[in-house]
Amino acid sequence: MRAGPSQEDIRRHNLGALLRHVHLGGPISRAELTSKMGLNRSTIMALTSDLTAAGLVREELPRETGRAGRPSLVVRPESARVYVFAFDVGPDRLAVARVGLGGVILDRREAVRLRGPFELDELTGILAGFARQMRRKTRDDTVCVGAAAAVSGGVRKGDGVIRFGPNLGTQDVPFGEELGRRLGLGLPVSVGNDANLAALAEHSRGVGAAVRDLIYLHGDVGIGGGIIAGGHLLGGHDGYGGEVGHMVVNPGGRACGCGSHGCLEAEVGERTLLETAGRLAGEQHGRDAVRAVVDAADRGDIVAQEALKRVGDWLGLGVANLVNIFNPEMVIFGGMLREIYLGSAAQVRTRLTLHAMAPQREKLRLRTSSLADDATLVGAAELAFAHVLADPLEVLARANG
């Protein structure tokens, strides 16, 4: 028989829970923490002083409260001191950010990625170079406690190997390991699917903050998804879950990069939109090209309008299927799908009315991403902070060496 949790386990759990409140909710008074966590005042005091001693939080007198009595101390995250590196590898963009505890982006670098083959050496070299530049500018008392990357592809749970990434032009690459080696910080680099991580970001500090069941759809060249059910990300057995872009909506339809036909991604993706709008040969691609189509449709370009309608129809059908299966409270459109949804909402919602079941769509809310282009980066930062929140003191002791 297994024994119950030890005193030490409980303390570690409470430290993590308190740090999570400060990390996600921002500065909060000890009194509020007492009521939110349901712990004794003296326990909260002991926990905060442990975290303060470790340099993860600091306590300050609040500004005037206007209430009688001695004001409760406010616990703030040490955002400027404790940070992680967050990486984002998209089809068209490489981004690196230094993100402080509490989710503040302290510094960032971006580069355009040209579409083409996936050169592991070159890519990790650029990313690690950006990280080094930013690290050189930090003060001596700062400490890096983790690193994580969001990539546009399927990532194996556990070892950070990109198993498939048709839109990055990659297959079976030990990305996490290589990036960790290049960084040379002695820290492992966690890797996650970009849409999964963006879903977590919107769930923890975006438009879906109070929502326990949501579906996030991310449009880039392809369509990715992250499904959060009961407050947890559905990762699946090996971590490849949530690939809604490869749900077949039109059997025998357009060819998809994954080898199948009629996937949601093939019917809604950037390529199809540009092709039906007659703009595939143009010089623009990526977000700019999509915006140009929506803009043209708005100005009355009939071809662009038709293309957007078509894409909206398929998108609505895909969302209707998801709504029937998962009964989410909220569906969030992020990346390029923000523009597409706003430009074709009439079609998307008409499809939902026709194909989603009435009880499921009754309270459904459709929203656009509030973190916008930062969603994937913020998600990667949350992934990097995950083990700090699980065991704050141990991780910090290790990072301080």
Add this chain to the structure above:
Amino acid sequence: MTPLLEVRGIDKSFGPVQVLHDVTFAAQAGEVTALVGDNGAGKSTLVKCIGGIYPIDGGDIVFDGRPVQVHGPRDAGELGIEIVYQDLALCDNLDIVQNMFLGRERRSGLVLDEASMEELAAQTLDGLSVRTVKSIRQQVSSLSGGQRQTVAIAKAVLWNSKVVILDEPTAALGVAQTAQVLELVRRLADTGLAVVLISHNLNDVFAVSDQIAALYLGRMAAQVRTADVTHAQVVELITSGRSGDLGIAQ
């Protein structure tokens, strides 16, 4: 749930022309209610009746469950009803803070209390997650169309308003700015306000609304939940006043 704002059986004539016939309309707190209709269907007249600009000939206005009399814009303002008109009514030669407090300036003694006005304006813009404006001391003439719309909306929200009525907020805006304004409209409702959105663009209506009320030649054809109708049905309601079981009985 009782609607926050409800109008029942409103009639309004201008001389011999009856513009509104027995119009009933409701707006819930926390929802965006879109008001659609062809040119001359009576959308603006209905809004001006609610805002106290035009006196109504018959019918009731019910606010938060109790019947109220609205004899002028001041009455509407006291109830917490704010209207953002198409022309925005901003002064180009004043800055953002001055515009937001225009006519309702705060004073400390004889002078204006600039510091507290500035803080409140900044708080309001921040609460709406408006990050496109560089400085709140910028003159309105230097702002883009979308930013002006944002300032006009923030001005309406500043006064603890409960109902915000927006007349064509996305007309004459580019795509990027339309997206920002639509997201702002949605956020207003998500913070608990009752938002009424007048728009000709059905895409915008479907993107953010929870309910759609369609006016047809001065009559309310139907008020329906957006999740229960298709684009084609709404177009029919606007152009012919009925669609299947919905709409005005023949």
